[in-house]
Amino acid sequence: MNLDALVIKKLSKIYANGFQALYNIDLKVSEGDFFALLGPNGAGKSTTIGIITSLIKKSRGSVKIFDTDIDKNFTKAKSYVGLVPQEFNFNTFEPVREILINQAGYYGIQKDISKDNAYYLLKKLGLWDKRYQVSRNLSGGMKRRLMIARALIHKPKLLILDEPTAGADIEVRRLMWDYLKEINNNGTTIILTTHYLEEAEKLCKNIAIIDKGKILENKSMKDFLSELRNEEFILYTEGKFKMPLNLNNFNINKIDDNSFSVIIKDGFNINDLLDILTKEDIKIKSMKNKTSRLEELFIRLVENNDKN
């Protein structure tokens, strides 16, 4: 039977300066989930993560991690969690391998075991050759990977990633995505916050959107994306493109001689358009979504919340 990896009930946070960052939020993340917690800057994502990981003290509410209440047995609850914070927060004067072994030690893992864990993670994340280098000499992408390795050194059941790929190039991001998918498939529950919405769309099964300290949406990624009524695509044609007739149901804008954008309205689908184009003898070479579907929904939701 699957446990809930995380259950948050009526969680509030009021900082010492009187600013309320969270308003009675409820959140549930199932075991094995790959969960996106999205929101604009200052929405309350990092506060929520801070409370889960004990870096921030909650004002009200309860947090359970694998059925362990953080108020009743914080050390046990924390043993389940691995955190990749937003900013680099390792000792930049320590060598890479030592950072991992020390972190394992804080979780009560003996050095002979943590050495093996460190070997596996450093190999897996392409840092083995840098194991004796002090961490300040690593590139930005390597530092990001080191943060992930450090969070995984004690084999946590719940991995929390607070913008883990910020500033990383696409190659590093893809390597991280592959690895995160792999560990999720192996049973690790993952909570991800990111500003790269295509990253969340690609990786996550469920999603919550938070803004101004309140949860605006919390559902499966599939259900959330299905709320998108109109989708905009860019299509690339073979040869020069001339505007065809009978496209009243589609809003078409020519970009150049070989490409155009089209908005598919609710009730139609891309096949309807392709049928018409085929009849008009317009051959499509390739096509893509103009913007991330998730991005579109996210912006809409946050803008509506601002208006309200």
Next chain:
Amino acid sequence: MIKINNSQFVAYITIVRKEVLRFSRIWKQTIIPPVITNVLYFIIFGNLIGARIGKIDSYTYTDFIFPGLLLMSVITHSYTNTVSSLYISKYHRHIEELLVSPIENYTILLGFITGGVIRGIAVGIVVILVAQLFVTFTMQYILLTVIIIFLSSTLFSMCGFLNGLFANDWDDINVIPTFIMTPLTYLGGIFFSINMLPDVWREIALFNPILYLINGLRFGMLGVSDIDISIAIVIIVFFNVLMLYLCLHYLKLGKGLRT
């Protein structure tokens, strides 16, 4: 009742190892300076000025001031180690490595105290070795000497820890050593016996806790003291217990660590 399990012990050893490696890596900043400072004290105060002062309690002036100088080195470095290590880890945010881990507060505190004690005692040993060139080394009561050095070191490691918790910027970690510790240490009888002071100043000096540490150690090493040794031990233990309570209390509150 605190139950220490194996995980907490491993975490404790990890913190201690990390602390020792930290100050060992920068040994030129942490171990060598007290050697130079003490050599200067021995030459200037001990030999040049001390020769004109003559004997105190039947010891040469250099021998008389040695326990105080030794204690000053031990407590200063115990204090500095914990305050700087804790504040730097707060400043660079790698304290979060500890805070997110399942480590009990007492383990964190014990790890930092041990790091401070090891550095304080390491510096003390180096000072003792250097002092062989200038003083006639005596130790009347070995066990008492060891206990006084150890408890003084734990006390000032905890003071440094508390300062580190409260410190919000670099100035804050220098205020206590500069404006409180140094004056109290110099006025605590390193260079003089309080019996040499006028009555009023003698009474005031008795409110200085460092006086009891210095005289405790002087009694352990030389067998002479301005105050009753049992009172000195009670006061040292009392301040250790008080600081232990304050450190654990503020750690539990998350002072300076958790918002």
